[in-house]
Amino acid sequence: MASGHGDHPSATRPGSGAERLIADRYLLHDVLGRGGMGTVWRAHDRLLDRPVAAKELHILTHGDDEHLVRMRRAVREARAVARVPHPHVIGVYDLVESEDRLWIVMELVDGPSLAHHVARSGPLTPQHTAVLGLQVLDALEAVHAAGTLHRDVKPANVLLRRDGRAVLTDFGIAALDDGEFLTSTGQLVGSLEFMAPERVTGSQTGPASDLWSLGATLATVCGGESPFRRPGGPATLHAVAYDEPVLSERLGPLLPVVEALLRKSPQERPSAAGARAALRRVAAGEADAGPLPSATVRVPRPSSALADSETVTSGHGQLVGAGEAVPTARDAASGRPSPARSSGSAVRRRLGWALAGTMVAAGVVAGLFFTGVLPPEKETGPRTTTVGQVVRSANGWQPVAGAVVRRGDQVTVRFVSGQWTADHRNMPMTGPAGYDAATDRLLDGAKSCKVKPTAPFGALLAVLAGDKDFPVHTVGKELTFKATGNGTLKLGMNDAAGSCSDDNKGTLTVQVRITRQG
Structure with missing residues (x-):
């Protein structure tokens, strides 16, 4: 140290x-x-x-x-x-x-730190890294369960016992979850290159912040270098907040789970259970980490009268209550019940469905409920489906999973959070409306890259693929339209995929609501 x-x-x-x-x-x-x-x-x-x-x-x-x-x-x-x-x-x-x-x-741990071990002996193998990662993850879960955040997870704060087991230490900047904040306003405490983006930007932190630091630690000890280290503190802070991680090919099967842990938005990172499932596969010597978690999007509870009848689909055919967390692939991979299934409000809502029919029907529905499957409801009126989607700046048109649109449906696309840029080396971050006119003119030399010429670079766009009469729309913060035909809703950034989007960075999280008449 x-x-x-x-x-x-x-x-x-x-x-x-x-x-x-x-x-x-x-x-x-x-x-x-x-x-x-x-x-x-x-x-x-x-x-x-x-x-x-x-x-x-x-x-x-x-x-x-x-x-x-x-x-x-x-x-x-x-x-x-x-x-x-x-x-x-x-x-x-x-x-x-x-x-x-x-x-x-x-306790005296008579062994080197993980940082010293790697400096002396070289980077770890993906399998060895995954084994230690599981041990640190277990430690973090215990810490989080006690209402504590570590806030400084890094290789130097992981000690190795003589038998090679990991020990998490140095809780010098830990914050207890007791409402007391001891760090001065604007003061950053911790190691910059292992500090989660939300801490750098002054946003709310939580257990996902420690998991991000765990991902940076795994990438460093396996890849041999920190994915965000830059010359000087300001450049490192900028890299943590806005740049994609520089990850070594040495990570091999560990790469997907590290990439997931290092997502900028805490809501997009895997849970501890999801990370454990992937790390276990790598630790066992398997060639890949298995199915990785998709983004988890917190869907706000609507204030309209449709709230009680609205459902949310995760894209995997699973229904959850409005306002609950959308379950992801990590829940299925880990075998852990999704947040929606453990929610008291969801249980009460479904139990109400079960009791609405005859006693025989109620017994059948209840049986299906406790096995995690619900029978389809008879559509007797308007039905709204809400899905969350993360739109990536460099991926061109991206279909919204679970958002199948039919003629006559009312569709609303609403911006939730995030930022992106059409040129991370030269242009600032922007939101769904894209750049203002003066900033947009800075990219006049690349006008041919625009998908929608009349909209600025960086604008969030929507199209209904399959409906030839549907034009490309600018979403902005919210777009509502009535479908004139059947199709698949696709979203993207106003910067054509391919060579035009190679220097794009960032993501936006959106909510898509489709209301269909029964």
Whole structure:
């Protein structure tokens, strides 16, 4: 670890032979490593006669408000780790005050960090990486279940025991889910190249942020280099927020799951269960990670009277309640019930369907419900289907899965979130409306690349493939139309696929609603 406090009087160099006793109990030997928040010492617990690691926090137990905030954060670190007993989470034994400083006494892991191991021995194989990835993933799930985020998952914070098992450590910037925010406004705490995009942009963070950092860690230890490291901090932050990861071919079968974990939008990343299913296949030596999760789109609950009768389809023939999370391929791959199936509101709604018929019919429907299958409802009135879709900037026209349109259907395409650019080297990010007139003129030399000449570059477009009378429409934030024929709804960016879109970056998430008369 790099040290910003190497000149501190108490920072004895390794091998110097100097020993100190803190709290009349812990005898310090040599320095194991240094980080931004503290120095870790090899020590001995004289009361229990066992080796330990003592982390000396670089904060005083008294001082100004900033020192007090850092001290409180340190206490939270100790509490966070101590309440997560897990074989792959560092054990915390004690928290003491000595020499006007806080010390966290922890389990001594007598082995190198994953970063040091790779630096010494070279990149890991995909299979070995997947094995360690599963162990860190188990640790993160335990941490998240305790209401804690790690927020600094990286190779240097994964230690290796003598038997090769991974241990997640250094919770120095962990945030407990107790409503208290200790980081100063605008202050970024953590390692830039392993920091999730939503942290860089100041958006809301959650467990998916730690999974992104896990993906960056796996890519680094297997590929041999960080996928987002650039010369200088600002360039690295820009790469994390906007650039696609630079991934080595060494990742092999690990590549698809790493790509999924490194998606910019937290909603598009696989869940822990989905990541585990893919990593298990790679760890077992299989040639591919299996079916990967598609984007999970949170569909807002409509405020109209149709809310109670509206259904959402995931594109796999599975119905979920409006306002629930759309289940993805990861749920099927992992065998874990999708969020929709475990939702109390969905259960109550379906149970109501079951009780609506005769007692015999109710028994049949209930049986189907508990096996995960529901019989089709008789269409006696308007029926609305809502699907979520991630539209990628470089993929040309993309069919909306599950959005089969018939003549007379009312279709609404609504922008939900995301940004993209028609030239990531020279042009800013934009939303579904595309560039303003002045910015669009900067690309006049590439006018022939426009799919819809009258719309700006970057505009979200829609077409009903199969209906020859349907023109290309600009979606903007929302587009509603009545279908004049049957077809497949396709969405894309106003920049023709192929050589024109090679330098496009980013995605948009949209919601598509199709209302059909019974």
